[in-house]
Amino acid sequence: AQSVTQLGSHVSVSEGALVLLRCNYSSSVPPYLFWYVQYPNQGLQLLLKYTTGATLVKGINGFEAEFKKSETSFHLTKPSAHMSDAAEYFCAVTYSGAGSYQLTFGKGTKLSVIP
Amino acid sequence: DVKVTQSSRYLVKRTGEKVFLECVQDMDHENMFWYRQDPGLGLRLIYFSYDVKMKEKGDIPEGYSVSREKKERFSLILESASTNQTSMYLCATSRPSNFAEAFFGQGTRLTVV
Numbered sequence: 338a339q340s341v342t343q344l345g346s347h348v349s350v351s352e353g354a355l356v357l358l359r360c361n362y363s364s365s366v367p368p369y370l371f372w373y374v375q376y377p378n379q380g381l382q383l384l385l386k387y388t389t390g391a392t393l394v395k396g397i398n399g400f401e402a403e404f405k406k407s408e409t410s411f412h413l414t415k416p417s418a419h420m421s422d423a424a425e426y427f428c429a430v431t432y433s434g435a436g437s438y439q440l441t442f443g444k445g446t447k448l449s450v451i452p
Numbered sequence: 453d454v455k456v457t458q459s460s461r462y463l464v465k466r467t468g469e470k471v472f473l474e475c476v477q478d479m480d481h482e483n484m485f486w487y488r489q490d491p492g493l494g495l496r497l498i499y500f501s502y503d504v505k506m507k508e509k510g511d512i513p514e515g516y517s518v519s520r521e522k523k524e525r526f527s528l529i530l531e532s533a534s535t536n537q538t539s540m541y542l543c544a545t546s547r548p549s550n551f552a553e554a555f556f557g558q559g560t561r562l563t564v565v
Contacts, residue, residue: 380556
């Protein structure tokens with residue numbers, strides 16, 4: 338069974354500091370990996386995704402993530418945090434040939450940005 | 453823009469009531485999903501559907517059922533609401549591909565009293 342672990346349910350950074358949100362997955366087959374963001378009282382929206390090819394993926398709002406197969410990781414980064422980045426972030430995984438197209442989500446990391 | 457619309461943002465129901473949560477999409481997506489979201493537990497899949505009249509159980513289907521009579525509409529039914537079903541419910545849609553993006557509705561915050 339596929340699974341995703343997000344380290345840290347709550348992360349605080351200062352405005353302008355590096356944002357690093359951690360995600361590790363378990364897999365015996367190549368995964369497809371996603372990061373979603375949820376702003377307060379809203380649904381989720383896609384930040385970025387990795388399918389195949391380039392392992393460094395760029396997304397919206399200056400975020401990027403790097404797929405590292407040897408570490409089974411897909412950490413999300415942003416060089417300089419902005420107040421508007423305060424939200425909850427979810428890592429998700431699915432697999433080639435899964436058939437049912439289900440996404441398995443991590444438990445989420447709430448990002449706070451301190452002025 | 454893809455639009456996934458959930459019928460209510462906030463809902464308060466009594467224990468034992470039958471509750472219907474409606475989700476409508478305008479993008480002709482084959483797949484539709486219902487998740488519940490609870491603090492510290494992330495999103496958990498209740499049911500999904502990959503075609504009209506087709507449904508599959510997710511990770512936590514107990515106490516729920518679904519209906520998909522038309523491609524654009526996917527309903528979640530709580531047969532007899534209980535307080536432990538108080539939660540945020542999220543509907544999502546996607547095309548039939550493993551790496552297709554899922555599009556989410558705004559969510560329905562259901563409180564069962």
